[in-house]
Amino acid sequence: MMTFEVSHRGILLNELDGLTTDRNDLQAKLNEVASNKQPSKHFLAQIDEWQPTTIAKVEQAAELARRQVFKITNSKWEEITRQFQTLSQELKELQDKKGVVEQDLIRLKQEIHQLNEDLKQVAQSSTIELNMEQSDKIVWQHMIYVEEKSVSAGN
Template identity: 50%
Template sequence: MATRNKCSVCTKNAGTSICPGCQAYFCDNDFKDHRGKLINELDGLVIERNLLQEKINKTNMNKAQNNTFLSQIDEWQQTTIEKVKQVADQARKQVLEVMNSELRNITTKLEELTQELKQLTDTKDVLEQDLVKLKEDVNRLNNTVAQLTKPSTITLNVTNSAQIQWNQMIFVEQIRVQTKKQPTGQSQQESK
């Protein structure tokens, strides 16, 4: 007579079924129980998976917070662009002011010379010293105008802008919020 395998659970009945997963022998009743436990574990995993999906869905609902961050970045960008535009406009005004002030000075001197010449021409009351002075004034104005046609003495100081570390002006940091966990094996009274 052949030796029969015993049920690995009750060890009384013959093991007529073998589980391909754990390789154990079971009688009909214990095999059904074994399969039931496996199905229950599977159901438990499905429930855990569904809870995980709910957490992921709640996390996706936090996209509004992400949009807030993106809006803040957009606002920072616009503010920075506006500040750069303001500084550039100010530099343009400074250049024009320097250039125009030289022209205004020349124009003022030319008007003074024109008035003197007109007065002397009208009165015909001219002396040699007047002519010497007027020639000097004309020469001085010619030299000043000649200086204007030469390359400008204005320089733009952009050294500080080259030192700006743009990637450090705004950046993202992730802060993890840690939940306080009670150490395992410690009773509630011990933790108080």
């Protein structure tokens, strides 16, 4: 009976030695992962790439909006200038001819009034509406976030 116990004890000790070897292998892997942190580096690199790309998109959107403001104001300004030149030419012609009728004066008065109103609107930029997402309404932490994936025991 003693032989059986010694033999069984030897088997258990061999198994324990095997587990100790497995534990040492696991320790080596833990040390390697701790020193490398490769998975973290990969995700951090992606975040580092995302940040300037996103900032660049915001800058592009702002620049596009600036160009749109200039385009609208320049277009309105050019139209007012064109109408002003036409009005000036017509006034000059009427003065040269000295042949003016009351309807002309009423119409020209209305045109001058309208040009003044148009000019006021352009100067106050009241014909432009700026639509933008307020930064305090943007849920910034939803722009980029990290979550842990659930991993099944079979993987």
